[in-house]
Amino acid sequence: MSPRTLLSARGLVVDRGARKVLRDVDFSLYEGEVVGLLGVNGSGKSTLLESLAGLHPMSGGSVLRNDRGFETTVRDSEGQRGDISGFGLCLQTEGMSGDETVFERIRGACRVAGRADNSEALNEIISEWGLGHRANDRICKLSGGLRRRVAVLSALVPVALNSEQSVVLLDEPSEGLDQASRGLLLGWLRALKMRGHGILVATHDPEVITACDRTVTISETSELTSKIQESNLEHANLPGPSAAESHRELVAWNWRLERRNPIDTIGRGVPALVALLLAFTLSTDIVRSSENYDLLAALILTPAFITAIVTPAIIKRLAEERAGDWWRAMTGTSSRGWFSIMGVSLILPLPIIYLSWFVIADDSGSAMNSDVMLWLWLFAFVIIDLSVAASALHLMVSDLTRAGAVAGILLQLVLIWPFLQMTSALTSIMSNGMSFELALGEPIADIAIAWLTVVLLWAMAVIIPED
Amino acid sequence: MNGEKMNFRDSGYALTYLGLAGVVFVTILSLEYAPGLKPCTGGGCWGAPEAYRILYLHVPFAWCSFLSFCVLFYGSLMWYLKRSEDAWVYFQSGSDLGVIFGLGVITSGPIWASAEWGRPWDWGDMRLNSFALLTAVALFLVYSRQSQPDTQQNRDTLSAVGLFGFALVPITAGATTWWETTHPEVLIVESSETVGMSPDVRSFLLISFGVMCILFTGLLILSNKRYRLAAEVSGRKNELDQEAIS
Numbered sequence: 025m026s027p028r029t030l031l032s033a034r035g036l037v038v039d040r041g042a043r044k045v046l047r048d049v050d051f052s053l054y055e056g057e058v059v060g061l062l063g064v065n066g067s068g069k070s071t072l073l074e075s076l077a078g079l080h081p082m083s084g085g086s087v088l089r090n091d092r093g094f095e096t097t098v099r100d101s102e103g104q105r106g107d108i109s110g111f112g113l114c115l116q117t118e119g120m121s122g123d124e125t126v127f128e129r130i131r132g133a134c135r136v137a138g139r140a141d142n143s144e145a146l147n148e149i150i151s152e153w154g155l156g157h158r159a160n161d162r163i164c165k166l167s168g169g170l171r172r173r174v175a176v177l178s179a180l181v182p183v184a185l186n187s188e189q190s191v192v193l194l195d196e197p198s199e200g201l202d203q204a205s206r207g208l209l210l211g212w213l214r215a216l217k218m219r220g221h222g223i224l225v226a227t228h229d230p231e232v233i234t235a236c237d238r239t240v241t242i243s244e245t246s247e248l249t250s251k252i253q254e255s256n257l258e259h260a261n262l263p264g265p266s267a268a269e270s271h272r273e274l275v276a277w278n279w280r281l282e283r284r285n286p287i288d289t290i291g292r293g294v295p296a297l298v299a300l301l302l303a304f305t306l307s308t309d310i311v312r313s314s315e316n317y318d319l320l321a322a323l324i325l326t327p328a329f330i331t332a333i334v335t336p337a338i339i340k341r342l343a344e345e346r347a348g349d350w351w352r353a354m355t356g357t358s359s360r361g362w363f364s365i366m367g368v369s370l371i372l373p374l375p376i377i378y379l380s381w382f383v384i385a386d387d388s389g390s391a392m393n394s395d396v397m398l399w400l401w402l403f404a405f406v407i408i409d410l411s412v413a414a415s416a417l418h419l420m421v422s423d424l425t426r427a428g429a430v431a432g433i434l435l436q437l438v439l440i441w442p443f444l445q446m447t448s449a450l451t452s453i454m455s456n457g458m459s460f461e462l463a464l465g466e467p468i469a470d471i472a473i474a475w476l477t478v479v480l481l482w483a484m485a486v487i488i489p490e491d
Numbered sequence: 492m493n494g495e496k497m498n499f500r501d502s503g504y505a506l507t508y509l510g511l512a513g514v515v516f517v518t519i520l521s522l523e524y525a526p527g528l529k530p531c532t533g534g535g536c537w538g539a540p541e542a543y544r545i546l547y548l549h550v551p552f553a554w555c556s557f558l559s560f561c562v563l564f565y566g567s568l569m570w571y572l573k574r575s576e577d578a579w580v581y582f583q584s585g586s587d588l589g590v591i592f593g594l595g596v597i598t599s600g601p602i603w604a605s606a607e608w609g610r611p612w613d614w615g616d617m618r619l620n621s622f623a624l625l626t627a628v629a630l631f632l633v634y635s636r637q638s639q640p641d642t643q644q645n646r647d648t649l650s651a652v653g654l655f656g657f658a659l660v661p662i663t664a665g666a667t668t669w670w671e672t673t674h675p676e677v678l679i680v681e682s683s684e685t686v687g688m689s690p691d692v693r694s695f696l697l698i699s700f701g702v703m704c705i706l707f708t709g710l711l712i713l714s715n716k717r718y719r720l721a722a723e724v725s726g727r728k729n730e731l732d733q734e735a736i737s
Binding site: 429437485 | 575628630640645649
């Protein structure tokens with residue numbers, strides 16, 4: 025009986041600008057084998073490996089995964105996308121945020137792959153790899169070699185805990201590892217093979233090549249040459265498989281990092297407070313005593329609006345060492361939607377909007393002050409939604425290779441419309457009190473339209489880039 | 492083949508120069524010879540009837556910028572569907588022309604609005620804001636194209652922004668502001684008696700639009716030609732890179 029194909033590429037064509045990096049590549053990874061992907065620099069090894077993980081758009085062909093006897097599409101040139109959950113991935117750059125601890129990272133990798141995390145077993149593995157004393161250290165505090173160990177373990181452990189045959193994709197895993205760690209890596213590769221998993225390793229390292237059952241050499245013209253070989257290396261002892269579990273690890277990951285290093289809250293709060301002070305300066309007695317509340321309403325809403333459109337910290341977290349690519353590969357097609365929701369300014373809009381009201385307009389003399397007080401939360405709610413849309417727009421910009429080199433704020437301009445709609449609604453409440461009449465120009469209708477516009481913006485910014 | 496290329500390029504230059512000369516001619520014509528408006532008619536009074544002359548440039552600019560955004564949309568959509576180099580050429584030309592003509596609209600418009608409305612901008616106006624936002628999207632695309640490596644992933648992202656901008660702006664504009672517009676109605680179609688526009692004004696506008704279209708076509712041909720050549724040069728450079736490796 026021939027071994028089952030776990031992952032395959034058919035007629036794969038991947039371009040980088042006008043240059044074809046991969047041309048009509050066919051490749052299969054079978055159960056119970058370690059495959060070494062070889063080739064000179066620039067031949068497309070990393071591109072092939074990352075394409076198999078579904079990370080690159082392709083001009084031709086498809087990547088397919090065998091899932092319990094059924095072939096499912098990971099990605100194809102027609103724009104179809106599918107999830108490739110439960111696998112292990114180690115990119116050439118680490119794909120980790122520096123604010124995670126070693127233990128959190130490996131536990132997170134297990135959880136996102138749908139494996140239950142047994143702390144005792146994980147601690148044993150971490151110690152075996154010489155990281156026990158570093159388990160609670162942040163990754164940014166580790167040396168390059170130690171970081172590499174964590175990145176490699178993040179790819180190997182989830183698959184080791186998986187009772188079903190799965191796939192591990194490793195890009196230059198031995199780069200920066202010391203001799204002892206290489207020994208461990210090779211032992212683990214052999215042990216994973218014994219359990220029937222398929223492992224693809226892009227490498228230049230002759231030592232890693234000795235652990236392979238087959239080598240595939242990719243030429244500059246994308247021709248693959250396959251060669252079977254024997255490996256007599258010893259296999260390591262792996263932990264037993266753990267139960268399958270479903271976690272919302274992505275959200276937990278971001279929340280954990282925000283608690284540890286609240287750059288999102290501070291990054292949004294400081295501009296909002298500066299805007300509040302400016303708004304207070306601008307809201308002179310003349311403005312406050314005026315019967316035309318347009319300007320006053322805009323000044324009240326501006327600080328909260330600013331908290332919403334500031335670049336969310338998740339963009340920076342995902343950009344660090346290609347952490348975003350790792351999460352995208354692991355979480356599949358739903359990642360963009362989740363990223364945008366995680367980028368939301370959840371805490372600040374409500375207090376900021378009430379603070380603005382007290383500082384700027386509480387003594388404005390409007391007869392409707394109590395109505396405004398009663399309904400300001402509704403504006404905060406829409407602004408929270410608006411920050412989800414803003415986050416999705418920031419994510420679109422962050423897809424660019426040099427996202428820091430573009431003026432993403434030009435896209436945020438579209439959010440001015442819901443903001444103006446809310447200004448109009450607040451002006452109405454300040455002038456005439458709250459009305460629940462569902463007619464155009466009435467506050468509740470204005471707020472509803474602002475909210476719907478924001479939802480539409482978010483949906484389009486999430487759906488269009490995902491084909 | 493070379494002869495064809497030369498003709499193609501020459502027609503681009505010829506139309507561009509003709510269009511530029513035409514725009515200068517129309518500007519002089521509109522300032523000096525175009526008929527004035529009736530200050531008041533049954534439809535209401537103009538605040539600054541003489542300032543309307545800038546509309547001979549503003550309105551054709553607006554129509555041509557809309558054509559540019561259509562080219563951008565076509566390029567984005569075709570890139571998404573076919574990922575062909577030709578689609579990308581249209582995408583690039585559409586975004587460039589969108590910035591040129593869009594800036595024409597949003598600079599000439601406020602000059603007229605200051606005189607007519609007493610304020611340069613109306614945040615509640617759909618068309619005004621639509622063009623400003625579409626121009627912002629086009630500007631974003633131009634800057635991004637220049638600053639990013641030319642990879643398929645970046646092209647995908649930028650064409651997504653192109654589609655996003657084109658599809659989103661009219662929808663959100665319609666959703667939020669369609670009932671509160673101070674912008675004049677569509678001048679050519681609903682002209683004459685209601686807003687004090689004579690058939691002569693309509694003819695002038697049509698002439699200026701025709702001239703602007705010639706300029707638009709010339710620029711589009713030149714731009715497409717330029718980007719096709721750029722793709723060819725890039726391909727040649729890649730071939731040289733490959734030879735350097737081997």
